[in-house]
Structures are given as structure tokens and as C-alpha cells.
Amino acid sequence: MKTEDIEIKWQKKWEKEGLFESEPSKKNKYFMVFAYPTISGTLHVGHARSYVIPDVIARYKRMRDFNVFFPLGFHATGVHTQTILTEVSKDLKNATKYGIYPKAAAKFKTPLDVDKYLEMNMIKAFKRIGLSLDFRPVVSTIDPQYNKFIQWQFKKLRNAGYIIQKDYRVAWCPDCNSPVSLDSAEMDIKEWKGAQIKDYVVIKFRLGDAILPASTLRPETIFGVTNVWINPNERYVRAKVDDEKWIISEKAAKKLKNFGKNVKIEEEIAGQELLNTKVINPANKKEVPVLPGEFVDADEATGVVMSVPSHDPFDYIYLKKVAPEIKPIQVVETKGFGPIPAEELLEKYNVKYESDPKIEEITNELYKIEYGGSMLSSIPKFGGMEVSKAKKEVEKWLRETGNADMVFELSAKPIYCRCGSEIVVKVVKGQWFIDYSNSKWKESSKHCVEKMNIYPPQYKKELPGIIDWLIERPCVRKRGLGTKFPFEDGWIIEALSDSTIYMSFYTVSKYFNEKKIGLEDLTDEFFDYVFLGIGKPKSDWKKIREEFLYWYPLDLNSGGKEHKSAHFPLFVMNHVAVFPEDLWPKGIFVNWHLIAYGKKLSKHLGNVVFWDDAIKIYGADTLRLYMSHGANQWEDFDWKNEECEIYKKHLETIDKVVKEIMKNEPKKSKEHIDKWFESRINRIIEEATAAMDKNEIKRAANLIFFSILTDLYWYKKREKINPEILPVWLKLLSPFVPHYCEEIWNKLGNKTSITIEKWPSYDSEKIRLKEEAAEEEVRTILRDVEEIKKLSKIMRPKKITLFVAPDWKHEVFNAVLEGIELREVIKKYKGKEKEVSNYYVKLQKRKPLEEKFLKAHEMNHLEETKDFLEKELDCEIEIMSAEKSNHPKSLVAEPEKPGILIE
Incomplete structure (x- = not known):
């Protein structure tokens, strides 16, 4: 039989027998999920790595006699499907970059059509690679039953005081007329680039009857300003901003409207016209000149920058070039530095020109150093104050006295929405948030993390810090598919906020899909009882709650490293907010990304290898082995077609060895070499089991697929291999290459599925160090003789x-x-x-x-x-x-x- 036929044969058999459909039992349970796939196109090999590794874990846990619940859901919230629909509506050929056949795309009429088509294809793909999923509870985030669940969750969050509303700056898509999330998961955006929102303090320098508003990230240094920079080659405007006259860059004037400002442009001004004028520093009423700075980005903040050469390396170098007679003014005292620390660091790193790329690194270093310093004692009001405190206090003072305002920028740009529009920063009136800044909530969440099993262990150390870093997060948007916000019409709950406790819904979803409960049953009272034990049960509620309590809490949540800063901390915090402590999650597994030939997988780069295509070329088991062993699970995986071909040949080699062993007759008595291999296999079982228990998938695969094969080659060289070892080896191989193992297991005369066989246990008494040392000596002699032959x-x-x-x-x-x-x-x-x-x-x-x-x-x-x-x-x-x-x-x-x- 062809490899494809063997794989499909066993996939059908697993499905027919319901092998992965889990029900409560007396066994120890293991409930695990992977972050459900976003409906944004056909699956590619990057997804394969994200899903194969958890499947290897699930199969291993079953063989360790756990009752494994491994369900599936889909994340369709947002504008992904609308974007696909828009693109294929323009040209059906665009469908191919999403892995969709143009003929199928021609039938798309609504975003829901796109969603259901891709969901169906993903289920086929999951089955085709042999994922051991329970498909009965399958649900999508846009299904009405799921929407009711999320609305219940949000009511719980609001009752706990975690849903708030206020005017706030957010990343905003003008076309979607909606806030978007800036995070590495890229739910709402095409490419994150590490972008966050920067808060600029705008300090109002007086220029006659107008204001020249200079933007800064360090308001505490206002007392050291020697001049103001403008770009002489850019266009500026005199505009009425609310009740004041501002002189700002033409580009800045357009942005101010997004911050709730009334802006009316009165006249255009060439940057050159502003040179050699003088402005008044509002902090000390001193005059400072306006100087030319061609480096000033007119598209950043106001297009006007204040200069503090004593504490900014770039300002120091540039000022020496254009106005060397102006002396720097010290503001901050820092241990180990004199009055002009910028000059000292430039000399230390031998930087003499503003074009030197090291200058940015030096600037960041100085900012960090000075953050731990204090304000110069001679500075009125703030003298001697720690810089970390003065930064906030000076800003507050300037704003209270009417001498400062705020503008906002993205730290990386341009950033694009999934719909294709460029993201801007906007101040939204009455924006809804989840208040992740709540200190008590953070402390409880960190307590949860302390008790969790987190892989890799380093992330367990990082996660509390990430939780500390979280602030209020916008939780709704205006456009796209998803759950209607229950507290104000016109809003949809955004993509990350509706996917934090979805694991708890799978039990309910199974009963819903089996039509044992209907949409009308999914009331707040229902969810209160099933999840929290509050109230009196109706009809089947008690049975559903019992099943929920059997499976919960979640044992393992698996997802890519893009979820480290967003999904995983929100997953922990929302569980802590909604559920009692005994139902808080127990584990997180982070896997790293897959790239191709050193570059990020991207539809735009055209380097995407689609899942289905890879399986057709290499086979499902080859793909599974490559995903498991091709790189450490906590390193980025660099896909190469030729490497996948090597893994295919390695499986063919294993098959050849297996079939040779199958021809051998069982031995009546064991010789030294049989005892040697018995020792080796027991040692490998011990080490592979320890690796699997720590989710070190690559290490386990290396022992099982490569170390054993190397030992078998030696065994074969010494004597005929005892076929009694074959069932043990097949069981070890099974979580990684289940289709092949099922086929050979069946040919050995077994009637059961190898999937539900017990994982081999090692016998420490059979690990014979003398036998292993003796064989290693013989191997070493052969190697040494070859070397001596060459030398002699x-x-x-x-x-x-x-x-x-x-x-x-x-x-x-x-x-x-x-x-x-x-x-x-x-x-x-x-x-x-x-x-x-x-x-x-x-x-x-x-x-x-x-x-x-x-x-x-x-x-x-x-x-x-x-x-x-x-x-x-x-x-x-x-x-x-x-x-x-x-x-x-x-x-x-x-x-x-x-x-x-x-x-």
C-alpha cells in the first residue's frame, strides 16, 4: 500500500471507532488544548508544528494511562474573513495566496461563507495529519452558543469591577472605525513589528502670540533645554488648536484631530521661516533659539523637538555642529558622571558623528542610567527628587499650569490592519476596557502562576513580570465578526478578549452539538450553575456540571511564543477572575515559530508551504517527525524542503530495519549482545520517558528514532536481532508516527490499536552497565583501529x-x-x-x-x-x-x- 493509503486507512479506523472521544472515567484525566486556529486562510506548515507537538503529548499521555480530553475550536472573531472576501471579490486569483481554490472562492457571498469553508478544510487537514482530537465539542467564536458564553463571562468581569469605560488613546483602524490590538499574536494587524503606543508630552514654548509645541518622552529635562529643533525642509502650519494658536508640522495637524482636538489651519509656514526666532521655555521663562534640525521627522508627534544636549547624545553632537557656542545645561545628577553625561558616553564609545548607528544604543543606555538618578538640587520645586518620580511630577505640574499637552504615536510604523488600512492612534471617547492594571487581580494571578507547570521553565520566571506590565486593554471594536458587547450597542468584543477561558466551554459545547441542550438553555443561570455551582440545576445541568468538574481545571494550554505577552497572561487572569482557585489552570506549553529558509512565513513573500501540499509530497508521518525533531521545541524551526526529504528517507530506513527484524525467529536464550541491547533499550526508555514528562519532544524523538536505530545497526552487525524488541520500539515510535506504527502493529497480529497500548516501562535491573561498557569498548577498538591504519x-x-x-x-x-x-x-x-x-x-x-x-x-x-x-x-x-x-x-x-x- 502507498503511504497515503495507509495513513487514510488508519485515520478512518480511528474515527469509526471513536478512539479519541473521551468520557469521564475512573482514570486520571488530562485535559489539554492548543490555541484554536484563527480563520485567516488555509493551514500551512507553521501551523503543523503548533499542532503536531501537542498531539505527540496527547498520544503519549494516553499511553501513560491518562484519560485525555483534547477538543477543538476555531477563532473566527475579527475581520480576517471579511478581508479574504474583499480580496477574492476583486480577483478570484487572490484566493490562491490563502490556499483557497478560486472555484470555491467564487461561491463566497458573506464572511460567514469564508469562515465555514475554512473551518471544514481545517478539520480535514487536522484529520489528515493524524491529530488525535475529539471533534464532538467543536465550536467557533462566532457561533451563537459561544456568544452567549462570552457575554456571561463579561458580566462576571463587570460584576467584579474589571470592565471600565473612559476616554483613552488606542490603536485605531480608520476604515474599520474600530480599535485594534497591538500584540505579537497579530489578531487584528498584518505585521506587529513590536509596535506600542508612545505617549509624548507636548511642552508649550511661546513664540509671540503662538505656541511652538515641542514633543518629548522626558519632560523632567525641560530645565536643561538649550534650543528647539525644527526641520527647515518641511512644511509647518499655524493652526488654531482648541483655543490656542499652535505652530506644528503639516502632518501633525492632521493627527491632532484623532486626539479629540478641534484643529483649524490658518496659514502654511515654510520651516525656514521659523529659524533664528526665539521661544520662551515655560518652566523657567528663559528664551532659547529655534535651530535647524534636518533629522526632525515631521510625521512624528508635532514635528517640533526640544534639545537637551547635556542628557541626549544626539542633541549634543548636532548642537556642536550648528551652534557650538551654546553650552549644555545639567538637569540630572547620576553617580559616576559629571555635568555632561552625554559627552562622556560619546567619548567612551568613540562616537563623533550623528550618523553613527551606535548613537541610538548610547542614548538608550543613558536614559536607563539617568532613570535611577536624581534631579539637580538647584532646580526649583523638583531639586533632589528621583528622576523616576520627577518624570511624572514635572509632567503633572506642566499640565496643571496649562503648559503641556499630550500627543501619541506608534513606536513602529507603518502598521496595517487586517483590512489593509494603515493604523493610527486615536483618543476614543467612552472606550471600554478590561482593567488588567488592578493590583489585587495581578497578585492573585501571580499566585496562580506559582502553582502552574510551565514549559519552558524560563517562561514561568517571565510571566509574573508580564502580568505586572499589563494595563487597561481595549476589549471591543466596531467591525468584524464576534460576540456583541452586552453593555452598549454597536460594539463587538475583540479577538483576544473573547478567547481567554474558552476551554471551559468545550464540555457545554459537546452537549450542545449533540442537541442535548439548546440555545434557549444557555442562560446566565445555566452558566452560573455549570461553571460555578451557583443556583439550582434544571434537567441535565447536573450531569453537565459533573462532567465539567471531572475535566477542569485545564492541564495544559499549548500555543506559539507570540502568545507569551498577550493570550497566556490574559488566559491566567481571566480564569482567576471568573473561577474559584481549585479550577485555575495548571499548565502552559509555549512552542516557537516556524520560518522557511531563514525568513518568516508570509503570504506576501510567497514562501508559505501549505499543509496539504506538504503531506502529499512527504506524507503525514514524515511531517510529524520533522516537526517533532527538526528543532528544539523552544527554538524557531527553519523549514527546508530538502531536510524534510531526509526525514522521509529516515522513516524508510526504519521501515527496512523493522521488516528485517520481523523475519527473524525469536531466540530461546539470550546471549551477551541480546542482554546489551536489552540494557540499552531500557536505558533509552528511562531517558525518553523523562524527556516526555518534561515535554522535551526533540530529545525524546532523538532517543527513539536515532539512538535506537544506531544501536540496532550494531546489534545487527554482531548477531541476528531478537524480534521481541519490535513491539517495544513501535510503542515508543507511536506518538510521533502513529499511522506507520498502527500498520506494523497490525501486521504483527495485534487486534488492538497501538494508540491505546501502554507506554513501555523500563526495568532498572535490566540496565547492565558492564554489558554496555563491554560493547562500547569493542566499538571504540574498531574506531581506533581505523584511525591507526590511516596514520600508519x-x-x-x-x-x-x-x-x-x-x-x-x-x-x-x-x-x-x-x-x-x-x-x-x-x-x-x-x-x-x-x-x-x-x-x-x-x-x-x-x-x-x-x-x-x-x-x-x-x-x-x-x-x-x-x-x-x-x-x-x-x-x-x-x-x-x-x-x-x-x-x-x-x-x-x-x-x-x-x-x-x-x-
Whole structure:
């Protein structure tokens, strides 16, 4: 049978038998999910990595006798499907970049059509790669039953005081007329670029009857301003901003309207016209000049920048060029620095020109250093105050006295909405938020994190800090699919806010899909009872709650590293807000991204490898193995077609070895080599089990697919392989390449599915260190002989003598290992003091030493393998104790490393 036929055969059998459909039982449960896929196009190999690794974990847990619940949902909230619909409506050829056939796209009439088509295709894809999912509870975030659940969640959050409303600046899509989320998950945006909103303080410098508003991120340095920069090559305007006259860049005037300002442009001004004028610093009423700064970005904030050369390296260099007579003014005192720290750092890093790329790094370094400093004692009102405090206090003072305002920018731009429009910053009146800044909520959430199993462990250390960093987050938008906001018409709950506790809904979803409950049953009272035990149950509510309590809390939430800063902390915090502590989540697994040939997978770059195409070329099991072993799960995976081909050939090699073993007859008695492999396989089972328990998938795969195969090649070289090892190996392979293992398991005469077999357990008594050491010595001899042949140029030796280390060397070796002092050792060896002393010192330099196990058995073992060595090396072999020869090669013999003489 073809690989494809074998895979489909077993996928159908699994589905027919309901092998992955889980019900409560007396077994220990394991409830896990992966972050449900966003409906944004056909799945590609990047998704395959995100879903295959959790599936390997799920299959392993089943074999460890856990009752595994591994359900599926879809994330359709937002504008993804609308964007696809818009693009294919313009040109059906656009469908191909989303992995959609143009013929199918021609039938799309609404975003819902796109959604349901892609959901259906994803389910087929999940089955085709062999994911062991329970499809019965499948649900989408735009389904009406899910919408009722999310509305209940939001009512709980509001009752707890976590839903707030206020005027606030947000990232905004003008076309969607809606706020968007800026985070690495890229739910609302096409490419994040690390963008956040920067809050500029705008300080009002007086210029006659107008204001020249200079923007800054460091308002506390206002007392050190020596001049103001404008770009002489840009267009500026005189505009009435609310009740004031501002002179700002033409580009800035357009932005101010987004911040709720009334802006009326009165006249245009060339930047050159502003030069050589003087403005008044509102903090100290001193006049400072307006100077030319071609570096000023007219599209950033107001297009006007204040200059503080003592504390800004760029200002210092540029001012020396255009107005060297102006002296810097110190504002901040920092330990280890003089009055002009910017100058000191520039000299330290040998930076002389403003074009030097190191200047940005120096500036950031100085800002961090000075944040821990204090204001100069001579500064009125704020002298001696810590900079960290003064930053806020100076801003507050300037604003209260009418001398400052705020403008906002994205830290990286341009950023585009999923709909294609450029994102701006906008102040929204009455914007709704989830208040993640609540300190008590944060503390409870960090308490939850303390008790969780988080992979990799480093993320467990990072997560509390991320929770501390969270602030109010906009939770609604105006456009797209999703759940209607229950507290004000016209708003839809945004994509991250509706996907934090969805795991709890899967139990309810199963009953809904089986038509045991209807939409009318999904009331707030229903959810209160099922999830919180509040109120009196009706009809099947009690049974649903019992099942929910069997599965909850969630044992593992798996998702990509893009979720580290958003989904995972919100997942924890929302569980803490809604559920009692005994139902808080227990685990998080973060997997890293997949790129292709060193570049991010992108429809725009055209380097996307679609899931279905990869399976057709390489097969599902090859893809699964490549995803599991191609890179550490906590490193980015660089997809290469040629590497996937190598994994395909490796599976073919395994199949060839397996079929050879199947032809062998079982052995009636075990020889040394059988005991050696028995020891090796038990050791590998022990190590692979430990790796799987820590979710170290690559390490486990390496042991199971590569270490065992290497050992089998050696086994085969020594003797016929005992076929009794085959069932054990197949079980170890099964979580990774289940289709192949099912097929061979069946051919061995088994009637059960290998998927539900028990994971092999290791027997520590069968791990025989002496057997392993003996075989490793033989392997080492063969390698060493090949090296000596090359060096001696005796490529076809007639005889090889192996000098076995004398007993005294074994004894000295063990003495060093046990820490016995030289003077005690020498007492036993009168007449050999010099030899013993030299060997002892040599071993001391080689520490740490590994224990040697053969001792007196070394000679016997080599005699037993003499025939094998003669066959492999095609010459006469003599085994001799080093004590019986004076040849120089006999003197170098050491425990488990004979001296080798080639003749």
C-alpha cells in the first residue's frame, strides 16, 4: 500500500471507532488544548508544528494511562474573513495566496461563507495529519452558543469591577472605525513589528502670540533645554488648536484631530521661516533659539523637538555642529558622571558623528542610567527628587499650569490592519476596557502562576513580570465578526478578549452539538450553575456540571511564543477572575515559530508551504517527525524542503530495519549482545520517558528514532536481532508516527490499536552497565583501529595485537575515582612506585573520571569477541595482557582502552 493509503486507512479506523472521544472515567484525566486556529486562510506548515507537538503529548499521555480530553475550536472573531472576501471579490486569483481554490472562492457571498469553508478544510487537514482530537465539542467564536458564553463571562468581569469605560488613546483602524490590538499574536494587524503606543508630552514654548509645541518622552529635562529643533525642509502650519494658536508640522495637524482636538489651519509656514526666532521655555521663562534640525521627522508627534544636549547624545553632537557656542545645561545628577553625561558616553564609545548607528544604543543606555538618578538640587520645586518620580511630577505640574499637552504615536510604523488600512492612534471617547492594571487581580494571578507547570521553565520566571506590565486593554471594536458587547450597542468584543477561558466551554459545547441542550438553555443561570455551582440545576445541568468538574481545571494550554505577552497572561487572569482557585489552570506549553529558509512565513513573500501540499509530497508521518525533531521545541524551526526529504528517507530506513527484524525467529536464550541491547533499550526508555514528562519532544524523538536505530545497526552487525524488541520500539515510535506504527502493529497480529497500548516501562535491573561498557569498548577498538591504519598507512594489516591494561591500572583508576591519596596507593606497589605515581598524576589531570565496570572481565570479554573482531578487521587478532609484553603499545593500555599494535 502507498503511504497515503495507509495513513487514510488508519485515520478512518480511528474515527469509526471513536478512539479519541473521551468520557469521564475512573482514570486520571488530562485535559489539554492548543490555541484554536484563527480563520485567516488555509493551514500551512507553521501551523503543523503548533499542532503536531501537542498531539505527540496527547498520544503519549494516553499511553501513560491518562484519560485525555483534547477538543477543538476555531477563532473566527475579527475581520480576517471579511478581508479574504474583499480580496477574492476583486480577483478570484487572490484566493490562491490563502490556499483557497478560486472555484470555491467564487461561491463566497458573506464572511460567514469564508469562515465555514475554512473551518471544514481545517478539520480535514487536522484529520489528515493524524491529530488525535475529539471533534464532538467543536465550536467557533462566532457561533451563537459561544456568544452567549462570552457575554456571561463579561458580566462576571463587570460584576467584579474589571470592565471600565473612559476616554483613552488606542490603536485605531480608520476604515474599520474600530480599535485594534497591538500584540505579537497579530489578531487584528498584518505585521506587529513590536509596535506600542508612545505617549509624548507636548511642552508649550511661546513664540509671540503662538505656541511652538515641542514633543518629548522626558519632560523632567525641560530645565536643561538649550534650543528647539525644527526641520527647515518641511512644511509647518499655524493652526488654531482648541483655543490656542499652535505652530506644528503639516502632518501633525492632521493627527491632532484623532486626539479629540478641534484643529483649524490658518496659514502654511515654510520651516525656514521659523529659524533664528526665539521661544520662551515655560518652566523657567528663559528664551532659547529655534535651530535647524534636518533629522526632525515631521510625521512624528508635532514635528517640533526640544534639545537637551547635556542628557541626549544626539542633541549634543548636532548642537556642536550648528551652534557650538551654546553650552549644555545639567538637569540630572547620576553617580559616576559629571555635568555632561552625554559627552562622556560619546567619548567612551568613540562616537563623533550623528550618523553613527551606535548613537541610538548610547542614548538608550543613558536614559536607563539617568532613570535611577536624581534631579539637580538647584532646580526649583523638583531639586533632589528621583528622576523616576520627577518624570511624572514635572509632567503633572506642566499640565496643571496649562503648559503641556499630550500627543501619541506608534513606536513602529507603518502598521496595517487586517483590512489593509494603515493604523493610527486615536483618543476614543467612552472606550471600554478590561482593567488588567488592578493590583489585587495581578497578585492573585501571580499566585496562580506559582502553582502552574510551565514549559519552558524560563517562561514561568517571565510571566509574573508580564502580568505586572499589563494595563487597561481595549476589549471591543466596531467591525468584524464576534460576540456583541452586552453593555452598549454597536460594539463587538475583540479577538483576544473573547478567547481567554474558552476551554471551559468545550464540555457545554459537546452537549450542545449533540442537541442535548439548546440555545434557549444557555442562560446566565445555566452558566452560573455549570461553571460555578451557583443556583439550582434544571434537567441535565447536573450531569453537565459533573462532567465539567471531572475535566477542569485545564492541564495544559499549548500555543506559539507570540502568545507569551498577550493570550497566556490574559488566559491566567481571566480564569482567576471568573473561577474559584481549585479550577485555575495548571499548565502552559509555549512552542516557537516556524520560518522557511531563514525568513518568516508570509503570504506576501510567497514562501508559505501549505499543509496539504506538504503531506502529499512527504506524507503525514514524515511531517510529524520533522516537526517533532527538526528543532528544539523552544527554538524557531527553519523549514527546508530538502531536510524534510531526509526525514522521509529516515522513516524508510526504519521501515527496512523493522521488516528485517520481523523475519527473524525469536531466540530461546539470550546471549551477551541480546542482554546489551536489552540494557540499552531500557536505558533509552528511562531517558525518553523523562524527556516526555518534561515535554522535551526533540530529545525524546532523538532517543527513539536515532539512538535506537544506531544501536540496532550494531546489534545487527554482531548477531541476528531478537524480534521481541519490535513491539517495544513501535510503542515508543507511536506518538510521533502513529499511522506507520498502527500498520506494523497490525501486521504483527495485534487486534488492538497501538494508540491505546501502554507506554513501555523500563526495568532498572535490566540496565547492565558492564554489558554496555563491554560493547562500547569493542566499538571504540574498531574506531581506533581505523584511525591507526590511516596514520600508519597499513591499510590491510596481517595481525592486530590488543594489549589489555594490567590489574594495577584498574586499581589505581578506582583509587583516584574514590579520592584515595597517592601516598596510600603507592604502599601497595613496591617496585612500581614511579609507574603508579605517573599514572595517578595523569588520571588526576583527566578528572572528572567515569567509572569503569569491566575490571578483570575485560580480557574474557575481548576473547569472546575475538572472532567478531577478526571478521570485521579481516586479520588475525591476538589478545594479550600488557604485563606480558615490553612493547611500547602495551605501556599505553588503560582500563577499557587497550593498547593497539598493527602489523
